[in-house]
């Protein structure tokens with residue numbers, strides 16, 4: 055008799071795409087009939103969790119502190135968006151999806167931004183914590199970074215350095231989309247307004263990376279770097295330029311690391327990591343990647 059389970063186990067598993075397709079069909083059927091099996095979180099790129107995300111309390115007595123602090127930051131952002139005090143031009147490009155729906159899908163991404171900003175500060179020795187983001191757009195990730203520092207860290211002396219063209223730029227993803235232009239709708243004044251509350255801590259470096267890596271008004275010692283360029287060559291330029299200045303215990307966070315459209319960037323980062331023994335890279339289910347710099 056044909057044993058379907060055995061067949062699945064022995065043969066289909068050798069064809070991952072087919073294996074996951076069958077698993078997905080099974081899961082969809084189960085979720086349709088069994089409410090309790092439906093996910094508690096659905097994020098971008100199909101990330102779906104049946105576990106409770108960290109910002110939802112599992113008990114009325116004990117709360118996940120970081121999860122609650124993150125939730126507070128997320129709620130405040132939504133209020134700012136509603137009042138028109140935080141504009142997300144990137145989301146305004148999506149005509150058929152609501153702003154809050156987009157924010158919902160990005161919550162786990164933002165939770166990791168929030169957590170990484172805290173762990174980087176706690177694991178490094180500097181007195182002044184320098185945070186760098188290369189690829190800033192409207193400042194969404196930097197909103198959560200600033201919130202983490204000011205809300206969850208006690209008396210943290212810090213500065214942020216933000217790099218972007220905030221205007222038309224060529225993106226290089228040779229094996230997927232090739233060379234294309236993007237982001238001409240961005241506006242540095244919108245980003246400045248969005249992050250206005252943190253202006254005394256913020257340095258803007260507008261222009262093309264790596265041209266803006268020019269030594270002017272740049273930090274010598276860095277605690278945390280977020281790289282979110284969606285383009286392979288400037289991602290590696292950024293790693294090469296800042297790696298020696300990243301403190302031991304510091305963090306590099308990559309957005310979109312595992313997204314199929316940016317596979318060239320992933321391959322370049324993976325190769326770069328093999329050349330740097332004190333860089334430990336982990337791929338996260340959100341499609342972000344994180345490098346922790348070990349102490350020598």
Ligand SMILES: C[S@@+](CC[C@H](N)C(=O)[O-])C[C@H]1O[C@@H](n2cnc3c(N)ncnc32)[C@H](O)[C@@H]1O
Nearest residue numbers: 189190191194195218219237262263282283288
């Ligand atoms: C995905 S967006 C960044 C999103 C942002 N981190 C956030 O949290 O919403 C990518 C950004 O990288 C910038 N960018 C891409 N290539 C660049 C380059 N060579 N120099 C400077 N900026 C670049 C684009 O202008 C765009 O704002």
